[in-house]
Structure formats: C-alpha cells, structure tokens
Amino acid sequence: MSASLNPAAPAAFPICENPAEQFLRSDRMPSIWCPGCGIGTTVNCFARALIKTGIDPKKVVIVSGIGCTGRVAGYMHLDSFHTTHGRAIPFATGLKLANPGLTVVVYSGDGDLASIGGNHLIHAARRNIDLKVVCVNNLTYSMTGGQAAATTPRDAITATSPYGAYEPPLNLPHLVAAAGASYVSRWTTYHVVQTMKAMERMLTRRGFSFLEVISPCPTLFQRRNRLGDGLDTMKSYKELGATRHNANLADLDMTMGGEIVIGNFVERDRPDYLEAMQAHLRAQLQEQYVDPYEHAEAESALELGELSCG
C-alpha cells in the first residue's frame, strides 16, 4: 500500500498545492525556525485567513521587526518591510498614513512589540491606527539566546534569570485594551482554527486590532524550564487553555503551569486615527480644509497601472 498517496483515490483527482504556498517565498524554505516552534503554524493560519477573506494580496503589506517572528516578513510573498528593532509599528503607521488603501499587518514577536517597541504599541493603540498587529508571544527573547523578556512569567528560568524570573510580566491584552485598542484577542498555536478566524476578523475590520498568539520556544524557554519539546507544549496548551471571551482582562497574567485564558476579549468601534483627524480638522477649518486623501485613490491606481495617463 502506497504511503504518500491514497490508493483509494479516484482515477483522476487534482493534486493541489498547499494553500499557503502562494503566499510564501518558496526559494527561502526551509525556514530558520527550530523543529517544534509555533511561528510557522501562525503563518499557516495567516495565509489561510488571507485566502478566506479574499483580500487582494497586492494591497496587503506585512511589517516585521527583529527576532524569530521578525523573519515572517522575509518568508511571505507579499510586499514586506523588515524594520529596525521594535520599530515595526512606526513604519507601519507611516505606510498606513501615506496610503490608507493598504491593509497593513504588523507581524512580530513579544520582544520586539512589547519590550523594545512597547511605547509604540501603546501609542498606536491609543490613536487607534488601522493596523492589524499579530504578536507571537513565546515568553522570552529567542533569537538572542533566551534572556528574560518583559513577558517572561515569574519563576521561569532563562539565560538572565538562572534562579527564576522575579519581575512581574506584562499582560499584553490588558495593556492594549487599556490603551484603547478596538479589537483584542489571545489564542495559542494549538488553537489554529480560532487563530485563523481571529485573523480573518482583524483583516476585515477597521481600527487597531491586536492578536496575541502564545507559542512554544522548545530550544530555549521549554528546554531550560524542563517543559519538554514543542509537541509537549502544544499538548499542554490543549489542557491549560481556558476559553473565556468575557474574561476580566486584569486576570490574564501568564504564569508557569497555570491556566492560559484565551478568547476574543474586546471588540468595539472607535473612530480610527484618520477618521478622527479628518472629522476634527473639517470641523475646525471648515471650507479651508483640504483633504490630503481626496486624490490618493486615483494616484495609487495610476501607480499600479490600472489607469492610463492618456
């Protein structure tokens, strides 16, 4: 019996490609991610969410900072920016303001978004800029050797906390919700379908959207804390994950071995940065106000070659 292809297949069946393949730079595969790392799983969910929403890939831009998750921008066959450390959100803000027709996705890790770029994260949420932020949280600085990060839970052993971390970690959903984000969600890499649906929701709505995906780092975090490999961690997410969509956000702290509260926590409509700016200036300046985006759509269509200049 053939192992790879099914002998029970009908005579002529279409051999289809992996749905994620169209969004990947195949020449860069295999990725640098360790066996058992969950970042690739989130990329898979993201590719499938892009297909489900039917969004034009030419109008999607993916911006990453530095780190293991920062490599996503390099592996995805979309317009992408690989920016300086922690500055993915400022780059993305500039992109969005220069061309509001783009769907700007910030795909980065917890070290990049919450530690080095924490200030930018808070202020993007406060201004409610229309960015879709995916934060893959593996609870440590992975690319630099597993130091204690701002999200490392108490008592976790890392390269810089050999007797256990004693700093309280950041609770990212609580932080961005308090700062004013209009969509806040947290899932783990075990919950692939829910992650994909949350990404779909983010891609189709307006305003600052934040998704935290808890992911294993088998090489550094799980190994030092004797939590097994990537597969053991995925199984533990299955047991520890507690779906509570209306959970009190202050109770969402990550602890070692404690339950991981997951769900779609916040969804609210607030005017985003552009809407607020246009409405305010129009009210203040009245007929003197010139909308900078009035001709933006025609100009971007010209650049894409959709209109002829004749």
Next chain:
Amino acid sequence: MAKGSVIVRPERCKGCAFCVEFCPPRVLALSPAFNAKGYHVPELADPEKCTGCDLCGMYCPDFAIHGFRFPKPAPTAG
C-alpha cells in the same frame, strides 16, 4: 472509500510531529526513514480513514504537509 489524502514535502519537514498528534482521525505516523536533514517524515499509515480536512496543513510550521479532499463521486442512479 477515503474522502481525501495528504501530500508531504519531505525536504521541508523537521519532524515535529504536530500533524501526527493533532490529526483528528489519527491516520498519520512518523515513518522510520529519514529525510536529507535526518528527520523522520510523516506518512499516511491508515489512508482509508483520511478525510482530507487539512488540519495537518494548518498545524505544520514548515509548510511540509497539507490535506485535500477528493471530488465527490457523481451520485449513481437507482
């Protein structure tokens, strides 16, 4: 009769076994053979039960496996 199947790209696989563990009908197993990098690659151990749900494809961090469904056979008359 099987409803679907999987396609594996062995050169990409890193043997993490997410697909084997989280396959709902549990039709996959790690093969005893190695790929070029020395990892055990999954194979269809029970092809008759594969539903082609593509959950293995969603879990795979290395884009090395995906499932697909066979077209439904035309209903036979009578």
